[in-house]
Amino acid sequence: xxxxxxxxxxxxxxxxxxxxxxxxxxxxxxxxxxxxxxxxxxxxxxxxxxxxxxxxxxxxxxxxxxxxxxxxxxxxxxxxxxxxxxxxxxxxxxxxxxxxxxxxxxxxxxxxxxxxxxxxxxxxxxxxxxxxxxxxxxxxxxxxxxxxxxxxxxxxxxxxxxxxxxxxxxxxxxxxxxxxxxxxxxxxxxxxxxxxxxxxxxxxxxxxxxxxxxxxxxxxxxxxxxxxxxxxxxxxxxxxxxxxxxxxxxxxxxxxxxxxxxxxxxxxxxxx
DNA sequence: AACGCGCCCTGTCCGC
DNA sequence: TGCGGACAGGGCGCGT
Numbered sequence: 001x002x003x004x005x006x007x008x009x010x011x012x013x014x015x016x017x018x019x020x021x022x023x024x025x026x027x028x029x030x031x032x033x034x035x036x037x038x039x040x041x042x043x044x045x046x047x048x049x050x051x052x053x054x055x056x057x058x059x060x061x062x063x064x065x066x067x068x069x070x071x072x073x074x075x076x077x078x079x080x081x082x083x084x085x086x087x088x089x090x091x092x093x094x095x096x097x098x099x100x101x102x103x104x105x106x107x108x109x110x111x112x113x114x115x116x117x118x119x120x121x122x123x124x125x126x127x128x129x130x131x132x133x134x135x136x137x138x139x140x141x142x143x144x145x146x147x148x149x150x151x152x153x154x155x156x157x158x159x160x161x162x163x164x165x166x167x168x169x170x171x172x173x174x175x176x177x178x179x180x181x182x183x184x185x186x187x188x189x190x191x192x193x194x195x196x197x198x199x200x201x202x203x204x205x206x207x208x209x210x211x212x213x214x215x216x217x218x219x220x221x222x223x224x225x226x227x228x229x230x231x232x233x234x235x236x237x238x239x240x241x242x243x244x245x246x247x248x249x250x251x252x253x254x255x256x257x258x259x260x261x262x263x264x265x266x267x268x269x270x271x272x
Numbered sequence: 273a274a275c276g277c278g279c280c281c282t283g284t285c286c287g288c
Numbered sequence: 289t290g291c292g293g294a295c296a297g298g299g300c301g302c303g304t
Contacts, residue, residue, distance in 0.1 A: 002298090032280090058298080076297050077282080093282090112281045114298060155275065164299080172297060260276060262297070 002074035004136065004169030005212035007055045010080050014053035017082055018062065022049040022101040030095035033078075033110055035118035044119040045070065045098070050106075057132050057168030067122040075114025081107045133168040136205050141167075147198035150190040157193055158186035159260055161205075170205065173240050174212065176265050178204040180239045185271040186264040187257075211236060239265040 002010075023045050028038040036044070050070075051063040060080055062070040072080060081088050083105040091109040096117060098106040108117060120128060134141050134149075149166060150157065161167055161175040170178075179186050181204035184197050193201070215236075238248050243256035247267040256265050 073298080075281095075299080110281095111283070112297095114281070116299085153274080159275085162298085261278075263295090 002076070002078060002217075003058055003171035003174055003212075004055070004209055005174075005215075005217035007058050007060050007074060007169070007217075008213050009217035010074075011053040011055040011060050014060070014062070014080060014082070016052075018050045018106065019052040020049065021104070021106070023047065023098050024101050025099040027097040027099070028095070029097070030110070030113055033095045033108065033113050033115050033117055035116055041117070041119070044068075056129060057135070057164055058171070069120045069122075069125050071118050071120055071125070071128075072108065073116045073118075075110060075112065075116065077111040077113075078115035079107075079109045081109065083107060131165060133164055133166045136167050136169055137209055141202060141206075143195070143199035143202045146202050147193070147195050150193045150198060153190045155190055156186060156259060157184060157188045157190050157201075158264055160190045167205075169209075172262055173237070174205070174208050176240050177208045177237060180204075180266060180271060181208065183271055185268075186266055187259060188272075239267065241265065 024047075026038075026042045026045060028034065028041065031038050034041050048068065049065045051065045054061045054063065056071075058073065060072040060074065062072065064070070072078065074080075077093075079091070081091060088107060091107055093109050093111045093113075094107050095110045095113060095115075096108040098108075100106065108115070134145065146167075150160060153160060155163075158172075158175055158179065161170045161178070162172060176186060178201060182197060182200040184193060184201060239254050242254045242265060244253055246252065247254055247270060250267065250269050252267055252269040254265055255268050256263055258264070
């Protein structure tokens with residue numbers, strides 16, 4: 001569920017409300033979401049003050065006033081919520097609670113605990129940041145830049161888009177939607193993608209991600225109960241989860257297959 | 273060395 | 289109605 005748009009939405013919500021919050025205590029309910037042991041984690045953060053919230057790829061980045069950072073990878077089911085948020089009391093899988101000086105708490109909730117919380121000091125974060133791929137909504141993500149990258153590898157283009165060390169922030173859902181809009185089959189080897197296709201893919205990726213952010217990052221996953229934001233991006237999905245239904249462009253049945261242990265959906269007529 | 277695959281974990285859904 | 293099994297996607301570690 002959480003890809004770039006979800007991380008962006010969380011960061012925007014948190015930014016003004018978390019700034020100035022000083023950590024006075026940390027309770028770890030599930031240590032497997034931490035990069036270190038709980039005692040070390042506590043020593044790293046207690047007494048330090050959040051400066052706000054941002055994003056890098058799919059990571060929510062919480063800068064500290066002294067230049068360090070708490071970096072949160074949300075995995076599949078991670079959420080970051082302040083205790084005074086409307087539905088904070090409904091969280092059922094709180095893994096870590098950060099008590100703040102003003103009495104509020106920052107809660108990290110993660111049902112499946114695929115997420116990871118890690119503290120970086122300034123230098124270490126610069127290194128980590130440099131390892132991550134290009135930001136798909138950034139100025140550097142041009143058609144030429146994307147094409148130069150795709151030409152250098154033979155991996156299927158869907159796998160290329162999922163690799164956080166190439167393009168940072170794209171997950172399976174938005175990758176497949178962008179490939180459909182660009183008319184490129186997910187299994188196509190990256191190096192065969194033409195310049196024109198790379199240009200369409202860049203535009204499609206940006207369009208899909210921006211629309212998703214406009215919908216507050218709401219994807220299909222929370223449609224079944226009204227526990228969170230209602231409405232959402234799901235009606236906008238044109239191929240993901242639509243096996244057997246007619247393609248919106250040509251009517252051909254959408255096909256599903258498995259690529260690298262993960263579902264791929266595409267229109268066999270529109271995507272070459 | 274780039275790449276593919278299995279696994280981590282839980283909730284939901286489907287078929288018997 | 290209950291239950292087992294398949295399935296979901298992110299990322300890491302390992303084998304090739």
